[in-house]
Amino acid sequence: MxxxxxxxxxxxxxxxxxQPGRRLPTEPMTGEVYxxxxxxGFATEHPSSAFAETLRSARIAADVHIDRPxxxxxxxxxxxxxxxxxxxxxxxxxxxxxASVLLIDADLRNPGATRALGQHAEEGLLEVLLEGRAPASAMLTDPDTGLRFLPAVVRRRIPHSSEILASAAMARLLAQVAGEFDYVVLDLPPLGPVVDARAIAPRVDGFVMVVEWGGTSRKAVKDTLNAEAQIAGRCLGVILNKVDAGKMKLYEGYGSADYYASRYSHYYHENAS
Ligand SMILES: Nc1ncnc2c1ncn2[C@@H]1O[C@H](COP(=O)(O)OP(=O)(O)O)[C@@H](O)[C@H]1O
Ligand SMILES: [Mg+2]
Structure with a gap:
């Protein structure tokens, strides 16, 4: 649609x-995702949730629209x-x-994936790009799924983070890992007002646009994409996040995609200015 x-x-x-009462291992293991x-890890733990269902749609969109292995x-x-x-x-x-998958934390201003999965990491993307470390040696591995994760260990504020993403070293890294993994997923910085992600657009086969339900107006999404032709042209689609499930039960598959679809366009119409 x-x-x-x-x-x-x-x-x-x-x-x-x-999730109250969820057990966590007491300590992160060196080299592993924690x-x-x-x-x-919600979608993995709840494979029949709406969350997991939406991610399956995103995979289908990627597989249909990106014509390369x-x-x-x-x-x-x-x-x-x-x-x-x-x-x-x-x-x-x-x-x-x-599939074989590498997740890269490419948000050097606010490395959220690293905070969530790799707080114990001692090196990551910056060491690979700036100090020539071998990418594999800086990756963590998820013992449950086999996912590899290249964190961003940011010890101080980086003034020119978009230049780092745009660098020849980043291009080389992506070319290398793209040949080694079926999917490379980049956790990128936000698009506005400073569009760091533009720098990397030529290296990306497809973008998934996350929109916070009730948070971002249709006009803001539209204006941003209008200004970013390279990203818009490769956009696989939109995921609406943080939807208040209301009456729906959280851990079961939801009833109808059309329900969301109608809410989605309705929502954007309402907020158009
Ligand atoms: N669907 C969701 N349900 C509950 N909390 C969420 C959901 N999506 C994101 N969050 C929380 O919202 C905050 C921002 O999310 P995050 O993924 O870090 O955003 P971004 O990477 O776009 O800055 C985090 O605390 C995250 O745990
Ligand atoms: Mg983030």
Missing amino acids: RDVLGLEYLGSVPLVEP RKNAVA HKVIGIVSVLPGEGKSTIAMNFAQALAGS
Whole structure:
């Protein structure tokens, strides 16, 4: 389905409630992914949830629209906090169930995936790009899914983060890992007002746009995509995040995609200005 934005609607992700009483291993293992919060692994733990269903749609969109065996997929949003890292982590883990997958934390201003999965990491993307470390040696592995994760260990603020993403070293890294993995998922910085993600657009086969339900207006999404032709042209579709599930039961498959689809276009019409 295509709505007024001209983008495919991939599905929605409900607002996930904190999971009380969930057991975590007491300490992260060196070289392994360690999930600090339940949202980071929700779709894997609840494969029949709306969250998991939406990620399956995103995979289908990627497989249909990207005509090559190795796919680089960027997760973007207009604003910070809409759920890029959450979607990127869950998407990468879902894909890792049946493919070889690398998740890269490419949000150097706000490395959310690293906070959630790799807080114990001592090196990552920056060491690979700036110090020539071998990518594989800086990756963590998820013992459950086999997912590899290249964190971003940011010890101080990086003034020119878009230049790092645009660098020849980043291009080389993506070319290399794209040949080694079926899917490379990039957790990218937000698109506005500073569009770091533009720098990387030529290296990305498809973008998934995360939109926070009730948070970002249709006009903001539209204006941003109008200004970013390269990203818009490769946009696989939109995921609506943090949808208040209301009457729907959170851990069961939801009834109807059309329900969301109608709410989706309705919502955007209402907020058009
Ligand atoms: N569907 C969701 N349900 C509950 N919390 C969510 C959901 N999506 C994101 N969050 C929370 O919202 C915050 C921002 O999400 P995050 O993925 O870090 O956004 P971004 O990477 O776009 O800045 C985090 O605390 C995250 O745990
Ligand atoms: Mg993030």
